[in-house]
Amino acid sequence: MSDKIYWKGIEEKEQLEGFRTLAAKEFAEELPVLSSITEPVTTGKSSRKDFLKMLGFSTTAAVIAASCEMPLRKSIPYVWRPEEIAPGIANYYASTFYQGGDYEAVLVKTREGRPIKIEPRDKQNARVTKGGSSARAQASILSLYDNGRFRNPKRGKENITWETADKEIGEKLKSLSGKVVLFSNTVISPSTKAVIADFGNSLGAGKFEHLQYDGISYAGILDANEKSFGKRLIPAYNFDKATVIVGVGADFLGTWISPTEFSHDYAVNRKLSKEKKDMSRHIQIESVPTITGYKADTRISVKPSEELTALVDLYNIVTGGGSSKNEKINKAGKELLAAKGTSLVVSGSNDVNAQLVANAINNALGNYGTTITWDRPYNTKQGSDKAVSTLIEGLNSGSVKAVLFYESNPVYNSPVKGLADALKKAELTVSFANRVDETAVACNYVLPDNHWLESWNDAEPKAGILNTTQPAISKLFDTRQVQETLLKWSGKEGSYYEFLKKNWEANFYGKQSTYNGFWAFWDNAIADGEVELPAAGGASYSGGDVAGAVSAVSAAAGALGNDMQVKFYESIAVGDGYWSDNPYLQELPDPVSKVTWDNYIIASPQWMHKNGYNIDPDFKAKEYAVGKLTVNGQSVELPVVGVPGTPEGVFGVALGYGREAVAHPELGVGKNVFGLLTAKDGNFIDVAKATIEKTGGVKQVGITQTHFNITLQDLGGVKTRKTVKETTLHEYKQNPAAGNEDRAEILEESVTLYPEHKYPGHHWTMVIDLNACNGCGACVVACNVENNVPVVGKDQVIRSREMHWLRIDRYYTGEADNPDVVFQPMLCQHCDNAPCENVCPVAATNHSSEGINQMAYNRCIGTRYCANNCPYKVRRFNWYDYQEADAFDKRYGTSNDNHPNVVTERFGLSEPLTRMVLNPDVTVRSRGVMEKCSFCVQRLQGAKLEAKKENRLLKDGDAKVACQTACATGAIVFGDRNDKAAEVTTHFNDERAFGVIEEIHTMPNVLYLTQVRNREEEKNYEILDYYHPEKMEKKNKKEKV
């Protein structure tokens, strides 16, 4: 062979400029086709001929494509495409979530005009919830597509038209001899209040009353503030400004007043970094464990009666007049005194006197004006516990002849009995509920309200912070917004939207100075979702009868006795029962007990052991012994579940379960215990004396994490799994790697002979701060909604088949009767050396060049080998066709001794209406395939495309995963580790960072930051063993110093 070079012309031999540029191109000439696609015909270079070519080509292509036989799915094309909707591109609308008493500033993500996800608004437009989200807000999207929604107005069981309803009710309202009552939960919409006032005026003087009632009562604190400050409101609590926090039975991270906001503020002072090496000190005095107590630096475990005496003791200590029998409370009092002005004491009691004492403590500590401020009090809790009794009295005496129920379900969630019967005496009962509930069932008329995602509205959660709600979808059913209905009945013309706008123009526009012209103001309010008006005034402490309150509290504590006591609490998932028809929330494991789909009696494991209850479930079937709890002569039978940290003789039962009027019987799990609350001074008290007896029965409980024997104590000393790592603040200040010392050795030994993956572009990494995470579960629900994670139901959870991609593991350490707890969100660790990848015979799970361990669902044949070989057990298998992705049988076909049913009907995400919630960007997995966390790869791809369109590099924060956006505390940080400036890189290199079971060389891309507790003493770090209580007690004795 010769090396001669042949050339075809002189231009090639000389490599002339023109030749080179032409040769570099694939086509010598510009292709007209490209320009005709990218440029408009009128302005571009493309000619009419090109247009015709394109037309011909595309028509032919379409004909060829159409001639293939395709399954026909029902789809409705746009006749005129809405200007802002591009198929495949999500639109976000600022809106406001206020449901069941929970407020949140949100963005509604819509795809092709269909809301599919609730996102928190950015901090600058979320002055209350500060960019955080809650599990309930995340799950609320499902209620839009709820099968339990009313599809048209009804008279009894008969469907009627709106005209008929208006005519009939209009006549009745005119002819009524008595009063009309509008019964609602707290209304925070100023315009709605105006509508209600107008409606009342239209009925005439003395003929209308608006009663507000909240299922989870805050009447105690409201009434106390009325006495102390002259305002029946709740002031703003600034947890971010507090250095010493003492919570007395107030679950402020989980459920109390504004948990999303408090979680955010609380975490601000709990995060540590190289620059900020100090954190707040949190002491929680509580009986039934809550996530707040579990997150506290010191948790003082007391009986409900002692929660009350603790307040008295604290009051005495801070006012210099005494001490407590409990040394820990004495110490807490001293710490509070040392932090005057920057401390904060909160009480969760609904006893007016207890709240008066709490106010007195905060006043004595000088916290008003610093950690508690009155410039922007909450409007979200205004209900009165007397409302139901007032209504019943009115109905029975005949003074009330008509009742309209708006966002309220007192037939279910009121302890006062007899409402359903009293309602029969009214001439007109109307429920505006948009989905079925007990009160709607008891009413003559159901005039369904729009879902909030279909509505215009406003909200004022805190004084002067105005929010707007705008519809994200047209009405799905023949419903009508309550405000429109009331406007119509009060004889007003025009829509509620017009009313709203006029109300804003009249009342709010004038109070701001940012925008000139109402339309600018209004448009910005709608676009941002929030407007801040200047803070209005404050309140000054006037004391009240503190001495009387102190003795009353002591008396109340004494009345509870010294024996067994029960506390009824609000669960993070279902609230006052408003959310118990939401499958996502029912399947969210309770952060404390890890139980789904049920309520149960919380008890102390030690007490259970002594009294013959099985502490751990019979692990074969998750069966728990049933106990009969009796309070004031009324009993409830529920399974008894041990929760470490509960004092002996104390029981807890969650409110909000046992709904009867629900769309599917499975949503009515558990028992309703509202009837067991006791009334005191007109307010409902959540604690009571109780007795309990074993019924002898057992019940299966859908618990997702049990506590088997997990330590090795018998083979030469105690050995502990270092799944979680923790230290104290004192240790941390001396050595940032405290508690994490072994990591250096692990990394040193982490060597391999094999070539490692290369990550030339991005290397996605997540770091989770265990110090900030409070286990609330918002991330779990956000993940479910974002990634179409199926809800599988109680039976499947009992079989340990929950599908959650992200779960929150909970570990106990320290004293057995009052342990420390670590919450650890656990998701696919996206190992750089993933054990799952090499075992898949068909390479369905593989490694991306960006470090993501990805699943090719189409390729998966379902051998489950990957799940078996996953040391983190985060892979989930589709045992059934949970979401109707295939044409498989719609039933669960199995049974065993515990499940006598051979086949059961499925519900939830396999129903056509509910399936509208599915995210079109994420494959709906079919039966028989494995699935797991994808690091929200659809979001990453979306962010990369955005950056590409803008012709720039991806910035840190462009790509956010669903769990991260939902997290109120900012515990989850995600980003590209190859970006040296990224926040995640800083955390990744932090001395506190560790990977779970790194010693087996999985090289996880999810790291955790050690938990740091702000206290002096260090308990032996060891994960506790609740499976062998006798050992536990022995050890406990040894450990108590």
Add this chain to the structure above:
Amino acid sequence: MHAYESEFREPLINGMDKNYTKITDDLIAPVERNSTMWWIATLLTGAGSLFFVFCLGWTVWFGIGTWGLNKTVGWAWDITNFVWWIGIGHAGTLISAILLLFRQRYRTGINRAAEAMTIFAVICAGMFPIFHMGRVWDAGFIFPLPNTRGPLWVNFNSPLLWDVFAISTYFSVSLLFWYSGLMPDFGTIRDRAKGKWRKYIYNLLSFGWQGNARQWQRFESLSLVLAGLSTPLVLSVHTIVSFDFATSVIPGWHTTIFPPYFVAGAIFSGFAMVETLMLISRKLFNLEDYITINHIESMNKIIVLTGSIVGIAYLTELFIAWYSGFLYEQFAFYNRILGKYLWAYYIMMGCNVISPQFYWFKKLRRNLWVTFILSIFVNIGMWFERFVIIVTSLADDYLPSSWAYFSPTWVDIGIYTGSMSVFLFLFLLFSRFFPSLAIAEVKAIFRISSEVAKAERAKKEGATHGGFVGMQTVGPLDKDSKGN
């Protein structure tokens, strides 16, 4: 075949009435005789097989969710059954290949049935990896076939893929070995057949066997070649099956002892299953003269050997777990002994390690009832061994938060018992239509190791040679193979 055998060895064919014709008559009798017992057994196991099909259908129709598996325990009875059946399938090849190469003459009495058992056991075993797939209709993805799906290819790193190759190879070679051995005997049946169709079918099955010297020469060569080919397979198949576990990261699975331990266990359970079946068939088909107590004792010796190897492996595992100092490994074994599945562990230990030790006593080794009961014990024990390895390791691995418990559903139980029905059903069909002893090979040892031959030799040469027998030449079994 050249042969020399000490007079002190017990004969392998008993009965002074034996000659080539009698052997043919005795061994073909089950094929030529109608039996009510057989019909009853076949119908029963046939019904059981239909239930197996029903349970598989139920699984495919509703989903794997009908089994008792959960998020933590992704394999349980399915893979336990798979490994158990594959283990049982080990005896056949060992007997036909390794014992052939080692010139163990007692193999002739049991090799045919053992090979058949291998085939059927592998068929049963193969059902489980197929039907344990979530999407069984896409099972074809595991074959490295050129496809139109772009560069999609199988993952050669995965032990499950190695299984596919190991088992399919094993199955093909075993089938070939078994079938080629059957051909001369099919010829014999054909030659004795009365009916036209029967003659025609057995002629087809025998591939027109003529019994001439060239065919015998090739037959012998093929036997040797296949024996050579399948010898490594005896070791490789279960080694590769053990890789399913050994290459993983799960404590209790991740151990290097698995290959030899699994192979020993497989031979152990294979021989036990051969014994269970042979003890029944020698009684039912009057084959006591051909499957003698001597045969059974030989097999029992192998059982006590492999059983003890397995026992040592169990103890080694425990020692290494302690010695490793690795918490998770220690915990896995702590859990086996004292955890929630301890009952399974002690069933395994009792059946596999303790029960075969009775065979150190000659009296028990030669007792049919003891042998029968222990053979069943061994198979129970070996099933539990796989259950213990698979389920206890998965149920409690690294993160305590995920620990769970497995309990079977009726579908799990139905599929397992159904697979036993399928196995027995196929074995019954085999014993009725195929000669369950290798007639030609039994005849080959008639001149060496039968009671008749030994008595003749003792009479003829015993006086002069003081009890020792010199070299004897036995030619190919020419005429008798045609059933004369």
